[in-house]
Amino acid sequence: MDFSLKPNFKVAGPLLGSNVKLFAAELAKADSLEIISKVQSGEKCELTVNGQTVELNDELLDIRIAAKEGYDVSTGNNLFTIIDTELTEDLINEGFAREFTSKVQQMRKNNGYEMMDRIKIFYKGTEEIDKAVKEFGEFIKIETLADTIEKVDDAAMEVQNLNGIDTGMKLERI
The missing domain is CATH 3.30.2320 (hypothetical protein PF0899 fold)
Known part of the structure; x- marks a missing residue:
């Protein structure tokens, strides 16, 4: 699976104001899998944006999951189902x-x-x-x-x- 993070703009916009674009850029550079693992397990995870420390949580993040070629992925209740779609x-x-x-x-x-x-x-x-x-x-x-x-x-x-x-x-x- 490939993971990517984007800000949930409805929540991040009011919280970060003009720094929301910088927040998006920092998320794009960060290790998505590490952040997702920490946030979903309840560990504290922070990101510094233009000198401001932002504590990350599920509401602030838009977690995107895409299947790698040859696979299909479905998620629900923090569970992943991965299917190999290669036809042997x-x-x-x-x-x-x-x-x-x-x-x-x-x-x-x-x-x-x-x-x-x-x-x-x-x-x-x-x-x-x-x-x-x-x-x-x-x-x-x-x-x-x-x-x-x-x-x-x-x-x-x-x-x-x-x-x-x-x-x-x-x-x-x-």
Whole structure:
């Protein structure tokens, strides 16, 4: 995370008057993380602005938090949630597998299958879809009550869009 500090002008303006711009400049030069840590833990933290000592507190500061590239950050109640947003090959394959599972479930419903009906899944997909089905085949079978998942070269399939990749799919009730 990247931290930056700015004055909360509604509070700092009346307190510092014409020195508020100098206060902003001093905050920009200061170690943001150190100030934030001290202020939020209740430690005394001061900054000298044009000869005037200013005791820093949450009301005087506008704390800005930005995620570094490849991450997303959310804050609340002095807690941070940081998520790595880099998509690895495993995550991409899992996404295809989950989308594959979702499409099969929709097709089961559209075909009028009972909830406990066992099925066979046939598909025609790209190499990316093949990798995902191979890696997550057991997961797909468990979630969809499929006994088999088979790649076939059949033109008579319903085309489903799996995260931007058109994939032929067909189900058979067992």
